[in-house]
Amino acid sequence: MVQTQVKERKGFLNQARNVLSDPSLLIMLAIAFAFVGLFIIYPLAKLMANTTLETWRNFFTKMAYRRAYARTVYSSLLSAFTATALAFLYAYSIEYTEIKFKKFFRFIAFLPMLAPSSMTGMALIMLFGRNGLLTTKLIGVEVEIYGLPGIWLAQTIAFFPMAFVAISAVLRAISPNIEIAAQNLGAKGTELFRTVTLPLAAPGVLSAFLLVFINAMSDFANPKLLGGLFVTSPVQAYGVVTGDADFGMAATISAMLLIPSLAIFLIQAYIMSKKSYVTVTGKPVAGLKRITMGKGAEIVSQVYVFLVAALFFMVIGIVAFFAFADPKAYYLGKFVFTLKGFTETMTFNAYTFRNSAIIATAAGILASVVGLLLAFLNSRKDFPGKKILDFSAILPNTLPATFLSLAFLLSFQRMLTLGPIPILPKLTKTIFIMIIIQAVRQLPIGYRNALSGFKQIDKSIEEAATNLGANVGKTISSIVLPMLRPAFISSAVYNFISAMIAVSVIIFVVTPQWNVASIVVYSRADSGYYSEAGAMSIAIMAIILGTLWLVNFLSRGRIKVFD
Amino acid sequence: MQGVAHVNKYLIELKGIHKVFGTNAVLNDINVGFEEGCFVTFLGPSGCGKTTLLRTIAGFYRPDGGEVWIDGKRVDMLPAHKRNTPMVFQEYALFPHLNVFDNVAYGLRLQKLPRKEIESRVREALDLTNMAQFKDRSPNQLSGGQQQRVAIARAIVMQSKILLLDEPLSNLDAKLRESVRVELRMLQRQLNRTFIYVTHDQSEALAMSDVIVVFNKGRIEQVGSPMEVYFKPVTKFVADFIGVSNFIEGKARVKDGSVMLEHAGRSFSGLTTSDFKDGDHAIFSIRPESITLGKSECTFDSQACLPVRILQGMFIGEKVRYVVKDQVGMDWVIDQHDTQEVLTGDAYISIPPDKAHVIKE
Numbered sequence: 001m002v003q004t005q006v007k008e009r010k011g012f013l014n015q016a017r018n019v020l021s022d023p024s025l026l027i028m029l030a031i032a033f034a035f036v037g038l039f040i041i042y043p044l045a046k047l048m049a050n051t052t053l054e055t056w057r058n059f060f061t062k063m064a065y066r067r068a069y070a071r072t073v074y075s076s077l078l079s080a081f082t083a084t085a086l087a088f089l090y091a092y093s094i095e096y097t098e099i100k101f102k103k104f105f106r107f108i109a110f111l112p113m114l115a116p117s118s119m120t121g122m123a124l125i126m127l128f129g130r131n132g133l134l135t136t137k138l139i140g141v142e143v144e145i146y147g148l149p150g151i152w153l154a155q156t157i158a159f160f161p162m163a164f165v166a167i168s169a170v171l172r173a174i175s176p177n178i179e180i181a182a183q184n185l186g187a188k189g190t191e192l193f194r195t196v197t198l199p200l201a202a203p204g205v206l207s208a209f210l211l212v213f214i215n216a217m218s219d220f221a222n223p224k225l226l227g228g229l230f231v232t233s234p235v236q237a238y239g240v241v242t243g244d245a246d247f248g249m250a251a252t253i254s255a256m257l258l259i260p261s262l263a264i265f266l267i268q269a270y271i272m273s274k275k276s277y278v279t280v281t282g283k284p285v286a287g288l289k290r291i292t293m294g295k296g297a298e299i300v301s302q303v304y305v306f307l308v309a310a311l312f313f314m315v316i317g318i319v320a321f322f323a324f325a326d327p328k329a330y331y332l333g334k335f336v337f338t339l340k341g342f343t344e345t346m347t348f349n350a351y352t353f354r355n356s357a358i359i360a361t362a363a364g365i366l367a368s369v370v371g372l373l374l375a376f377l378n379s380r381k382d383f384p385g386k387k388i389l390d391f392s393a394i395l396p397n398t399l400p401a402t403f404l405s406l407a408f409l410l411s412f413q414r415m416l417t418l419g420p421i422p423i424l425p426k427l428t429k430t431i432f433i434m435i436i437i438q439a440v441r442q443l444p445i446g447y448r449n450a451l452s453g454f455k456q457i458d459k460s461i462e463e464a465a466t467n468l469g470a471n472v473g474k475t476i477s478s479i480v481l482p483m484l485r486p487a488f489i490s491s492a493v494y495n496f497i498s499a500m501i502a503v504s505v506i507i508f509v510v511t512p513q514w515n516v517a518s519i520v521v522y523s524r525a526d527s528g529y530y531s532e533a534g535a536m537s538i539a540i541m542a543i544i545l546g547t548l549w550l551v552n553f554l555s556r557g558r559i560k561v562f563d
Numbered sequence: 564m565q566g567v568a569h570v571n572k573y574l575i576e577l578k579g580i581h582k583v584f585g586t587n588a589v590l591n592d593i594n595v596g597f598e599e600g601c602f603v604t605f606l607g608p609s610g611c612g613k614t615t616l617l618r619t620i621a622g623f624y625r626p627d628g629g630e631v632w633i634d635g636k637r638v639d640m641l642p643a644h645k646r647n648t649p650m651v652f653q654e655y656a657l658f659p660h661l662n663v664f665d666n667v668a669y670g671l672r673l674q675k676l677p678r679k680e681i682e683s684r685v686r687e688a689l690d691l692t693n694m695a696q697f698k699d700r701s702p703n704q705l706s707g708g709q710q711q712r713v714a715i716a717r718a719i720v721m722q723s724k725i726l727l728l729d730e731p732l733s734n735l736d737a738k739l740r741e742s743v744r745v746e747l748r749m750l751q752r753q754l755n756r757t758f759i760y761v762t763h764d765q766s767e768a769l770a771m772s773d774v775i776v777v778f779n780k781g782r783i784e785q786v787g788s789p790m791e792v793y794f795k796p797v798t799k800f801v802a803d804f805i806g807v808s809n810f811i812e813g814k815a816r817v818k819d820g821s822v823m824l825e826h827a828g829r830s831f832s833g834l835t836t837s838d839f840k841d842g843d844h845a846i847f848s849i850r851p852e853s854i855t856l857g858k859s860e861c862t863f864d865s866q867a868c869l870p871v872r873i874l875q876g877m878f879i880g881e882k883v884r885y886v887v888k889d890q891v892g893m894d895w896v897i898d899q900h901d902t903q904e905v906l907t908g909d910a911y912i913s914i915p916p917d918k919a920h921v922i923k924e
């Protein structure tokens with residue numbers, strides 16, 4: 001018999017040929033690569049191209065830039081540390097003890113996420129600022145909230161939900177079986193915690209810490225409101241753009257913000273590819289409960305979650321107070337409540353709510369659609385450039401929000417052409433740039449959600465559709481979409497909420513015509529109009545809570561946005 | 564090259580199929596054709612490439628070498644959704660968000676058939692599979708066996724000349740498996756379509772098939788009817804894989820058209836389909852039920868007779884199975900039907916001349 005060595009058909013040409021034989025796949029790939037190329041890779045490159053040798057030299061020689069950078073790093077480290085530690089204790093109390101009202105406290109953990117983060121900073125000013133209710137008016141002392149303490153406290157509260165989500169997911173993923181096995185072997189109380197729970201949760205806690213750190217690094221609104229003379233890099237970059245129109249310098253500052261997050265991202269990706277013991281699961285056995293705490297520790301937990309909840313309510317409470325208190329009377333030391341200010345603010349800013357609603361809805365849907373598309377391609381199809389697509393889809397999570405914002409401003413000021421062919425009209429000052437940048441920012445969430453959705457669908461179900469004559473497009477519309485609908489809706493709603501409260505990511509591209517409610521909160525607070533800013537915050541929160549309620553009502557509780 | 568006539572003979576023809584995953588050659592030069600209306604079984608041990616070949620026919624894999632022809636057309640470049648090769652998946656793969664009726668109607672709706680026609684064809688398929696009363700249920704309200712039927716209905720409703728089935732019974736319990744087996748075979752006869760059925764269960768293959776294709780490590784060992792592969796295996800692997808067999812090996816002597824072999828000082832003769840010369844290496848495959856075991860020496864000269872020691876005798880329902888050792892230390896497996904007692908101690912086995920099947924390797 002003649003032995004010919006047959007090789008596997010693979011590599012670029014074969015993949016390309018497979019792609020070409022399916023037009024609907026080809027179209028989807030074209031859309032995916034166009035989106036990623038135009039709105040992720042190109043802006044990144046464009047921003048880098050705006051830096052010059054001189055701006056880099058400036059950055060490293062001028063004290064102001066280096067100092068701001070150092071301050072950004074250490075204030076972010078502090079905030080990340082406290083937010084993660086507090087969130088860990090909170091999540092642990094909820095997942096590991098028999099405290100009362102778990103559901104309620106779980107929901108409370110998300111509260112700071114349901115309003116623009118500047119609400120927290122504003123609340124601190126209202127409580128402890130020059131004219132603060134708690135300090136100046138009620139107690140009669142003055143504390144210095146501006147500077148590092150203010151930023152630290154505000155970011156700790158504002159980023160608490162982000163850390164909580166990550167940590168509670170990890171704690172839930174640890175199988176009670178393991179702990180029960182350990183208890184069975186004689187480990188108890190703190191020993192169990194130290195030898196089993198903590199090591200298993202450590203990777204998740206670390207990644208929560210890094211996530212908060214990255215986000216704190218690029219946070220704009222709170223450092224701007226509370227920083228005072230303590231200037232951080234994003235605030236500085238904003239000043240450089242609005243004051244001196246020095247885009248090159250701002251680009252350099254932003255690029256420096258990217259370095260730590262990119263390093264973290266790459267290291268994490270490397271570790272993930274090596275091993276993943278974050279996903280130590282095993283099926284939770286029904287009826288098994290882990291009770292790893294004594295009565296005393298449980299009371300402490302209950303008190304702790306109560307105190308955190310009280311803090312959050314205080315933040316919201318003071319903002320509501322300012323939203324409905326008459327500012328003139330307050331200045332004179334009297335508390336008069338009226339709806340007049342609130343209604344005036346609402347009327348005057350109605351268009352920003354309309355804009356917010358349009359932009360956040362469109363961005364929420366766009367991010368989920370593109371995320372779904374990319375997840376489908378990545379988990380189900382073979383094509384050239386797959387790795388690039390995957391990398392680009394999670395990259396926006398790593399890009400500092402202010403970096404992305406500046407990159408978009410620099411990239412889409414003019415019509416884009418490829419040689420003589422126009423490919424994209426000028427986007428700045430249009431609603432599209434607002435929608436697209438928010439969608440890009442949220443893309444990793446939509447993508448990850450969809451990916452995990454696909455993992456849960458047996459591949460053979462889609463193959464069965466193909467086998468019965470459905471092409472790729474038809475398979476998606478008739479099989480994949482209906483099956484992923486709950487995941488899709490919850491990610492779209494989540495993205496909608498994030499877009500409603502975003503400030504940092506749109507700070508460079510927002511224009512008066514397309515101004516949005518979350519920006520008004522920040523800008524009014526920055527100008528000292530706390531009543532208006534408070535009213536706007538309360539209204540945004542109401543809209544978000546209303547949306548959550550509506551989703552819950554329409555899906556009869558089946559679609560959970562936060563879980 | 565064979566002409567057009569050759570192409571028309573087979574409904575499905577595989578020519579020199581190769582499939583490689585990484586460095587793992589999973590299918591190696593597969594050449595075989597199947598006629599219309601046949602019940603074909605792909606049989607082989609786990610991991611030998613049966614599923615891979617079936618999926619290559621369905622278009623989920625593109626072969627790395629060779630051609631797939633269906634109904635006179637070359638299809639290996641055609642994407643899976645254009646092949647009309649309906650398949651029953653091992654995991655059933657029903658669409659969980661559609662009810663039974665819509666699951667079965669799915670493929671017809673894609674063809675944009677008129678509503679009336681879809682309805683009547685779905686009804687017909689559900690009747691054939693006895694699932695008509697469940698048409699409004701959702702898949703998760705069905706038992707495994709019922710889901711299986713829906714999966715079959717969803718495939719046969721396509722009215723393709725071909726139906727591919729990948730171990731469709733493996734998730735059912737043993738009892739149910741046997742009855743569904745019979746039903747499937749009847750369904751195939753009734754529809755007169757070509758079924759390609761993947762299994763690693765040799766008794767299933769023997770019971771159902773017109774043609775069995777025996778695979779081993781990505782190659783075809785033998786293609787033949789159940790009788791052929793059972794009684795006339797062409798390789799030791801086939802003889803060993805299908806049923807139980809005893810093997811003796813050695814240099815062949817050819818005498819009067821039959822092949823002779825020395826074992827334990829006795830001369831064995833056997834029948835073969837291959838050509839033998841003196842001195843060729845021959846393997847004799849002797850089925851346990853072809854051997855008789857007795858307390859006295861054999862009476863016929865034509866039979867090979869060996870003194871043995873009985874190691875073990877087991878009563879297993881319709882027969883007694885013995886394991887015995889001959890004088891050169893080889894173990895034999897022997898089945899005795901119609902017996903009321905289990906023998907022990909020393910005994911003799913005798914093998915009639917035409918019962919040994921000779922394999923050339």
Ligand SMILES: Nc1ncnc2c1ncn2[C@@H]1O[C@H](COP(=O)(O)OP(=O)(O)OP(=O)(O)O)[C@@H](O)[C@H]1O
Nearest residue numbers: 584587589607608609610611612613614615616763
């Ligand atoms: N997609 C794939 N990528 C890489 N290797 C594969 C793939 N599919 C199958 N293989 C390998 O090819 C070989 C044959 O697999 P195949 O599924 O065809 O076996 P099988 O005969 O159907 O076995 P079983 O009876 O267990 O289903 C196995 O070694 C398997 O590991």
Ligand SMILES: [Mg+2]
Nearest residue numbers: 613614615729
């Ligand atoms: Mg298989």
